Amino acid sequence: MASGKGGVGKTWLSISLAQALASSGYKVLILDGDFGLANVDIQLGLVPTHDVVDVLSGDVTIKDGVQHFCGGTGDAAYSFDVLAGRSGVSAVSGMNRDALDKLLLSLRLARQYDFILVDLCAGIDPITRHLAAIADQLLAVTTDEPTALADVYAIMKLYLRDRRRVGGDDMHCQLVINQASSHRSGVQTYEKLLQACRFFLKWEPQLAGTVRKDSRVSAAIRMQSSLLENFPASPAAVDVGRLVRQVVHGSLPAVA
Ligand SMILES: Nc1ncnc2c1ncn2[C@@H]1O[C@H](COP(=O)(O)OP(=O)(O)O)[C@@H](O)[C@H]1O
Numbered sequence: 001m002a003s004g005k006g007g008v009g010k011t012w013l014s015i016s017l018a019q020a021l022a023s024s025g026y027k028v029l030i031l032d033g034d035f036g037l038a039n040v041d042i043q044l045g046l047v048p049t050h051d052v053v054d055v056l057s058g059d060v061t062i063k064d065g066v067q068h069f070c071g072g073t074g075d076a077a078y079s080f081d082v083l084a085g086r087s088g089v090s091a092v093s094g095m096n097r098d099a100l101d102k103l104l105l106s107l108r109l110a111r112q113y114d115f116i117l118v119d120l121c122a123g124i125d126p127i128t129r130h131l132a133a134i135a136d137q138l139l140a141v142t143t144d145e146p147t148a149l150a151d152v153y154a155i156m157k158l159y160l161r162d163r164r165r166v167g168g169d170d171m172h173c174q175l176v177i178n179q180a181s182s183h184r185s186g187v188q189t190y191e192k193l194l195q196a197c198r199f200f201l202k203w204e205p206q207l208a209g210t211v212r213k214d215s216r217v218s219a220a221i222r223m224q225s226s227l228l229e230n231f232p233a234s235p236a237a238v239d240v241g242r243l244v245r246q247v248v249h250g251s252l253p254a255v256a
């Protein structure tokens with residue numbers, strides 16, 4: 001999950017996708033890849049005992065480093081794992097890329113998870129670009145604001161370059177238009193980006209989905225509770241359900 005600009009909804013979407021996937025029976029891990037301003041744990045109301053820095057430095061194993069998040073009740077109960085980030089410490093540029101690669105390889109080889117969702121840092125620092133390029137599937141998130149659009153265009157441009165560098169000519173990057181005033185306007189936003197990509201990049205990213213702007217999203221975040229659980233019929237919850245079906249329907253083994 002990447003974006004050029006912060007505040008577009010990556011963290012909330014990562015968590016909502018994890019909740020939807022876990023509710024459908026998938027084994028899911030969220031890796032908080034926003035190493036500078038980690039906040040997956042905050043949105044979930046978790047107080048992590050360990051985080052990704054502990055795991056990367058070898059102080060704890062992956063198994064001991066992940067936190068188990070349980071949600072829902074009764075028949076609707078679900079759970080997924082979280083590898084929390086650490087805010088404020090060692091800026092992203094200080095992260096060790098080899099250690100991260102090793103961690104991701106171990107996670108893949110262990111085959112313990114059906115989906116590993118990586119909530120990336122906003123922006124284009126080298127570690128974030130690398131994680132985006134090696135993902136099985138990149139979801140590039142934007143709103144319809146001109147600054148967010150310009151930034152996500154830059155993300156996609158760099159993704160094409162980086163993806164080729166890591167040996168893939170196959171591009172697995174789809175767009176998510178979040179906080180759209182309607183599906184129609186979300187699709188129009190996508191089409192604007194599509195035109196620019198076609199013309200300048202000779203490439204056509206797919207639309208993974210549009211998620212409507214919904215006041216219940218910030219209400220749920222403030223309550224550190226799940227929109228999907230508490231307001232399942234709200235527009236954004238319905239849209240997340242559709243987004244998940246689209247992503248899973250692509251039968252991709254992992255999402256980042
Ligand atoms: N679909 C939506 N409708 C309304 N508000 C949203 C929606 N998605 C995100 N937001 C708002 O955007 C804020 C930033 O979301 P967050 O997931 O923290 O962004 P990011 O991780 O990209 O910085 C949230 O606190 C929430 O209030």
Ligand SMILES: [Mg+2]
Pocket residue numbers: 010011012034039119
């Ligand atoms: Mg975030």
